[in-house]
Amino acid sequence: MKFPRANLPYPLVAVLVALLLTLNCASPEAIGKLDGAVKPARIRAHLKILSDDIMEGRAPGSRGGELAAKYIASQFEEAGLLPAVGDSSYFQNVELIGAKHTPSLTLNGAGRTWRLNPGTEFVGVTKIEQPLVSINNRQLVFMGYGVDASEFSWNDYANTDVTGKVLLMLVNEPKSENDIFFGGKALTYYGRWTYKYEEAARKGADGVILIHTTPLAGYGWNVVQNSRSREQFFVRSPAGARQLAFRGWITRGKAEEVLNAAGLNLDELISQANSASFNPIELPIRVSASVSNKFRTIESPNVIGKLLGTDPVLKKECILYTSHYDHLGKNDSHSGDGIFNGAFDNASGTSALIEIARAFSEIQFKPKRTILFAAVTAEESGLLGSQFYVQSPVFPLAKTAANINIDAVNVWGKTRNIIPLGADRSTMMEVINRVAMEMNMEISPDPMPEQGLFFRSDQFSLVKAGVPAVYLVGGLKFVGKPQDWGQKLMDDYIKNRYHGVKDEYDPSWSLEGTAQVAQFALKTGLYLANKPTMPEWHDGDPFKKIREKSIAEMAALKD
Ligand SMILES: [Zn+2]
Structure with missing residues (x-):
């Protein structure tokens, strides 16, 4: 998009400016005083x-x-x-609360027990400020994308009580052939992993385990692993805000292994999750998890x-x-x-x-x-x-x-x-368009809408x-x-x-x-x-x- 520049003859502009100044109703924008400010x-x-x-x-x-x-x-x-x-x-x-976490995660079911390796197979953190936070023998539920978005007529939580449960979820948002869901190609906030944790806490769950896949996350497992093994910082939530005991990620490979043992297939689950009629699936798996923590305040x-x-x-x-x-x-x-x-x-x-x-x-x-x-x-x-x-x-x-x-x-x-x-999400865009015109600049769209830079x-x-x-x-x-x-x-x-x-x-x-x-x-x-x-x-x-x-x-x- 290119905007034309107003092209008034100079003497006319001068007269207008003088007139506006005498009337004492000039604003700096009208007389271009801001240029070069x-x-x-x-x-x-x-x-x-x-x-x-x-x-x-x-x-x-x-x-x-x-x-x-x-x-x-x-x-x-x-x-x-x-x-x-x-x-x-x-x-x-x-x-700022700084935290170093040492997590453990055990999955039980289908006659087997998996004690997962921290770092290489899963990561886990918490924002609950206690030296040891743990949950035992909780029901694991596959929640699809874990999204409740009324404006897109999508609710993975419909008719499901997740109180006290641990939710296994996909990152990103539902996919379709023609990008018809949600914001199309553009990532909405419902696709961000931070949203998944926040929504699950609001719904009463006690834990979330996100399944990492490189295409859905947009980055490799090494990024998840490195970022969670460093000291984590957070600000204390307002009093009364519910917190998840366990905020985890699991590798795709490990998730597949557990699901297969339970007679399920991750690709099939993903394709079910890509439908608005998806219903959460209670898995025949129980979860025990803990995070031991060292906190400091800066x-x-x-x-x-x-x-x-x-x-x-x-x-x-x-x-x-x-x-x-x-x-x-x-x-x-x-x-x-x-x-x-x-x-x-x-x-x-x-x-x-x-x-x-x-x-x-x-x-x-x-x-x-x-x-x-x-x-x-x-x-x-x-x-x-x-x-x-x-x-x-x-x-x-x-x-x-x-x-x-x-x-x-x-x-x-x-x-x-x-x-x-x-800016295009609000009426603010009118002002942005005006400024662009005055500064003789083009408005360019987000070059990477799928990244959710906003x-x-x-x-x-x-x-x-x-x-x-x-x-x-x-x-x-x-x-x-x-x-x-x-x-x-x-x-x-x-x-x-x-x-x-x-x-x-x-x-x-x-x-x-x-x-x-x-x-x-x-x-x-x-x-x-x-x-x-x-x-x-x-x-x-x-x-x-x-x-x-x-x-x-x-x-x-x-x-
Ligand atoms: Zn920056």
Whole structure:
């Protein structure tokens, strides 16, 4: 899609501007004052220091992480933002629970007993904060994909009481010949493994064992094994939230072996699960599982500043910008300096966030709604800083009109396109289209819809709480470069630098593109802040019902 640019003759524009100014009803967007508001040189200065070795990879709870947080807070203050935490501080302390787990899993049935090998045959973790969490002799139920999605008329849980049971499930979502289920090719949240655990806990189950298959998961068993054998971090759930005792994965091979012994066939079960008439199957298998745990608590802040809205009514609503500042820290046993500098991921976004904040406080006509800027922590540990924020928001979520998130922002120069992930799910898209037109940029669709990128950065914490959001991702059509230039750069980054010690600042980076994305985010936020009404999810979107509930609860509170 390409948008035409308004082409008014210059003198006419000048007259219009003068007229608007005399009438004192001009807004910065009308007179184009915002163009060039975000300065690449300033972004570079932040990016260099945030990705410097002195920040030690900005791990939550580390000295370097704390240093980064303090740097960001001082920049927020200098940019003119007010402290947003209790109106007195820029720091929202996030308690992160670190856990090392040693699991066991025994399956019993069909005259046999399987004691599975941790790591190579299964992994298991828990969020229940006890030294030993165990369940004994529980019924194993094959749940298909474990999805309850009323808007897609799909409920694997229909007519089944799963209380206290252990659920064996597939990852991803039901498949059909023509991708007719759910979001078609695009992965919905119902396909994410995190959803499977959450839904099973809500339904009263005590354990979930996900069957790993490389095509359904999108990655090999080694990824599951490596990620679960490290220390796991989580934030404490709100009091009263049900937790699974056992959150497990099993290899396809082992699952097949057990099912075969019970006279069942995994491929047949999968094909049954791909039908809306699927019913859960009680397997002739009992499960005993335990997880022994070592916990510790670390603290790391979200850094939050605000700019008060000017409209007496609308200032009680806000636009929330987020970008994570944490990265993976350092590993002394690693070859080289062992520091995961996280320059692209996400010193780039943090630096852009600071400059969006500065641009906002410098514009002449201040936004009507309040603007919040949150540099969040522990994204790399599973979106934990933003999850904590949602559990303890500094501004009511029902009054949070929209979230704009940036993470790993283009550092290679200006592009002709931008990818506004998730914006098309809500009326926010109208504003995105307007900004794209004004900036003479194309909107490009999600290049990898099957990957569910929208669920993988901090905006998703807000989305799960019903807040409409956009994750602004830079496009790869670079101005003045060959067509495949951007894709090659991105492939190289993913192969050689992503989450590695080589994600370092490079003086040859052109931060014009970073400033361009920041400018896009600035305009989007400003227009959203000045619109008479908050954006709304489109009908049928799974997150619409959460938003409506949140707004109704807020209204009930006032009555
Ligand atoms: Zn990131």
